[in-house]
Amino acid sequence: MAPLSVICLVLAGASQAASFSRFAPSLAPRLNANKPIDAFVDSLRLQKEQVQVVHDYLVKDSNLDAYLGHRSYDSTQLAATACGTLEILLGKDSVDTSPVNETVVQESWSQTAWLSPNCASFPDSKEDVSLIIKTVQFFGTQFMVRSGGHSPNPGFSSLAGPGLLIDLQRLNRISLSRDGKTVALEPGARWGAVYSTLDPYNVSV
Ligand SMILES: Cc1cc2nc3c(=O)[nH]c(=O)nc-3n(C[C@H](O)[C@H](O)[C@H](O)COP(=O)(O)OP(=O)(O)OC[C@H]3O[C@@H](n4cnc5c(N)ncnc54)[C@H](O)[C@@H]3O)c2cc1C
Structure with missing residues (x-):
């Protein structure tokens, strides 16, 4: 199999570490x-x-x-309003509000990262990501970004309490370039899907 260059899409301005006084x-x-x-x-x-x-x-x-x-x-209520705003902007199917579904929480690989935020948002385009980032910036709300959720460190790709999780699982497109030498992977793509998508082209990463 031929080796490929990989472009991984990284979300700029990842996790906001600021703490907000009540x-x-x-x-x-x-x-x-x-x-x-x-x-x-x-x-x-x-x-x-x-x-x-x-x-x-x-x-x-x-x-x-x-x-x-x-x-x-009240910072919890403020985060809830940020989540409500996202429900209007992205639609209810793209925001899971408090109490966040346990399945979503437990998608993080480690139990230490099974934490419940005010809501989880599921962008499926860069435009959605932009709306989410503008919203968390306006509300000054804490947020965390999760791609595969493999980090075992609590608070890295998980979040407890006021704030929201940006879960990138729907950003999972896999695109091979025309010349077959480069593949673009969105951050929610899983390796199993990457390999099975590329196999028919006889290339791998
Ligand atoms: C059992 C196990 C085996 C592992 N084996 C390997 C291995 O063989 N080789 C190896 O290299 N690593 C390995 N790791 C480490 C693993 O690859 C890293 O934890 C990696 O960060 C996981 O990617 P993820 O997408 O699941 O990250 P996540 O847990 O989703 O996120 C990790 C960090 O990156 C941030 N982040 C996530 N997505 C984005 C984004 N799109 N833009 C900006 N920031 C983002 C998150 O906020 C978080 O801080 C292993 C981990 C485990 C638990």
Whole structure:
């Protein structure tokens, strides 16, 4: 079999290590919450109807208003709102909300990494990944990225409590170049599928 070059797609800006205090300083001046919400919704480049739905969902959230205004807020509720936003953006089939399905949690190889986040999201395109990253950035929510989930270290590709898991299992395309010398693997691809897809071309990695 001929050897191949492999391009692995890596998600830029992986896990966010920042920790967020449950209570922001109470002396900070109150901001007009709608401006950051408008800027966030704008940045998503959505269809007109979707803009209204996301905007309406966010402006009525008093906990988000407190977070944006530097007042005390509940970080679990904030993460839940981030998950709710993703349900609107990606569809309910692409977000598993609290309590996250045990099967999803236990897809991590090691029991030490069987941790439950607020929600798990399942992007199936780079556009979905972009929406998720913009959302976690806006909410300042902790997130973790999982491809195969083989890491036994808790908190590397798993997450407990406030925050969300970005599970890349649906990003699993395997594309062989026209000249048959390079294969592009999306991060959710499994080696078994890679080998069986390439076998008919008599190439391997
Ligand atoms: C039993 C066992 C045997 C192993 N054997 C080998 C071996 O033979 N050779 C070897 O090299 N390694 C081996 N490993 C180590 C394994 O390859 C690594 O743990 C590897 O990181 C697993 O890949 P994964 O996709 O499952 O990672 P995950 O557990 O999903 O993620 C690992 C880390 O990478 C980050 N991450 C995941 N996907 C992305 C992405 N797309 N973009 C940015 N960051 C991302 C995660 O946030 C996490 O921090 C073994 C591990 C185990 C448990």
